[in-house]
Amino acid sequence: MPSVAPDSAVVACLVAFVALSFVDGIVIHLWRERLFRRVEARLEHALHTARAALFPVILVAFFGGKAGSLGVAALVVDQLVEVADMAVERRSRAFSGGLRSSEYVLHGALITTRAAAVAFALVAGPPSARLSWVVDFLVPGAILTALLHVALMAPRLSRRPA
Numbered sequence: 252m253p254s255v256a257p258d259s260a261v262v263a264c265l266v267a268f269v270a271l272s273f274v275d276g277i278v279i280h281l282w283r284e285r286l287f288r289r290v291e292a293r294l295e296h297a298l299h300t301a302r303a304a305l306f307p308v309i310l311v312a313f314f315g316g317k318a319g320s321l322g323v324a325a326l327v328v329d330q331l332v333e334v335a336d337m338a339v340e341r342r343s344r345a346f347s348g349g350l351r352s353s354e355y356v357l358h359g360a361l362i363t364t365r366a367a368a369v370a371f372a373l374v375a376g377p378p379s380a381r382l383s384w385v386v387d388f389l390v391p392g393a394i395l396t397a398l399l400h401v402a403l404m405a406p407r408l409s410r411r412p413a
Contacts, residue, residue: 310393
């Protein structure tokens with residue numbers, strides 16, 4: 252039975268995580284639900300903004316191998332923010348009857364792919380040239396996503412009707 256190199260597994264999990272994050276963070280949170288415009292979801296959007304701001308740091312420091320300790324610290328903070336996000340979602344989504352089952356499944360897939368990427372990265376050791384290329388490719392989009400989340404925190408953008 253052929254085995255998969257840990258480095259290839261990191262790349263696969265990281266790319267899957269980013270694709271699923273786009274669906275969750277951009278398509279569902281920003282476009283369909285317009286959470287940034289709902290007063291009851293402002294805290295949830297702020298938590299999503301914090302996570303979006305942490306992701307470029309995690310990419311470069313942890314997956315890119317540039318500053319392992321900073322990367323691990325950013326992962327820990329991200330995990331704490333994720334727990335806070337889960338704690339407020341029921342209340343902040345009351346307007347729509349709560350999260351849809353499909354979004355719960357998506358969140359489970361996100362947690363799984365991120366945890367798998369981290370675990371495989373720990374096994375793989377220093378990043379390969381391929382993983383470094385993938386990280387370099389993903390960083391600009393991660394930064395733009397973080398900036399979009401920050402911009403949508405502005406009161407003038409969030410006051411429009413959802």
